[in-house]
Amino acid sequence: MEKLLLRNVEKENSHTIEVYLKGGGYRAFQKALKEMSPEDVVEEVKLSGLRGRGGAGFPTGLKWEFAAADIKEPKFFVCNADEGEPCTFKDRVIIEKDPHALIEGMLIGAYATGCRYGYIYLRGEYPIGRKILERAISEAYQKGFLGENILGSDFSFDLYVHSGAGAYICGEETALIESMEGKRGEPRIKPPFPVNAGYLWKPTVVNNVETLANIPLIIERGGKWYSQIGSPDCPGPKLFPVSGKVKRPGVYELPMGTKLEEIIFEHAGGIVKDRKLKAVFPGGASSSVLTSEEISVPMDFPSLAKAGTMLGSGAIMVLDETDCIVNAALRLIKFFRHESCGKCTPCREGTDWLVRILERIEGGRGVEEDLEVVLSVCETMENSFCGLGMAAHNPVGSTVRKFKEEYLAHIKGGKCPFRSS
């Protein structure tokens, strides 16, 4: 397949505006600004069928339409670059190798929705990305793509980088906004949604990095063209970061709906040392596990939901036959315990109890009844305040259901069968 999202990343100095312009960069923005009304842009994005690539999969065109319809001023356009889902590193590639695609996507989005100011909320763990983005923004100012009355039009847009400081929860859009306001990153109740009441309670569009990198392509080649790539009900190219026990870990661009099996075995080279595949988390740490019998599933939002899991960020984490599933689930739930903001009880207490019980099982001190308790804690966590708690139990509950024998082996054997000592 023709590389679309990764079209520039192999080029030397792909992060500079000269290289981006030479490859046709900022043409889509100029087309939108000079030949299209903001409404036309929104319609084109709606026609494309693009769904947000941050994890929730909300239709981007619809989000823009809601924001454009709000009359409160000023409006803010925020790029969510707080890529914190474990084993997700796709946005990092765009930030470091093609920052101008991101800026161009934001410019088009800000024009379509009437936003005057923009912020890129970048996770604190990407200091290299920060330098690259700041340089790219200053280049865009110099060329007149940012600032007041851009390219002689009525459209003005200022763009800044806002650095996070290490908090997974800030990837949740309302927690991100709280963090931009200088506070602890705790989620807000929805509604109101950020498109109507976001940063400083003003209309705020929050879009993921990869989502925005799709926008110049849609404007340049048309929403209809885009809608024909990949899965019909969830179209477009998708970046899949693959890691864990594969021979060639990395970010692979493939059409939405590519089979998981193909991604792991053809693109990522299969399992290290040609071992057997044991399990896959197909959409980051918050997704339910899939067994080796379930990997023919197409990688898109509806297909994975039907398979009882989710696409999330598209991060594919692969375990082989020598890896302990209890230990893997334990590590992931420890992550969520660390990242739970503590605001609501089901998430704060649920993650903590799951860690304690799984530590006991992994340490050979578990009892069979523990497994029922685990599943009941998972069920209670569904009532958490935000998506973090609602999904945090997935790696635990799903492994207990699908790898029950392995949990029982720990309990009955009084030790982890994968540890030598």
Add this chain to the structure above:
Amino acid sequence: MTYDEFREEVRKLKEEGKYPSLKSYTLPALWIAEKNFPCIDHEVMRIISSELGVPLVEVEEAARFYAMFHTERKGKYVIRVCTNLSCMLNGSYSLLEELERLLGVKVGETTKDGLFTLEEYECMGLCDGAPAITVNEERFLKVKKEELPTILKKFGWKGD
């Protein structure tokens, strides 16, 4: 950096006019402190509070919430070892143990000479280079246990 110089830096920050609300400068101000002081202490928080007109307790809440801000004294170099899933599957815990041994500290502690703080850290998005560690802003990918002394020496480690 002295406290007066820090106050001056926060004032300069405000003049940039990047945010329509003073409170939004809290994180950028904390970042300046994180980079220029051994820790974000109460005097630093008081300066931010008075310059931005934000209640002291809210500055402290923010300083303590985010994993990258240190409210306890840290070393000149912070070593972060990712132990999340892909790094764990590729041996990150043995790197962590080896670093504890080489530096003579436990996770979370700082060496006596104040040079290194060792941290077990969550995913830093370097999973294609698992196991990954960072030293301040520098990345080291696909790290092998044997390479750790060479990495440490780059930052002035005196051991062998």
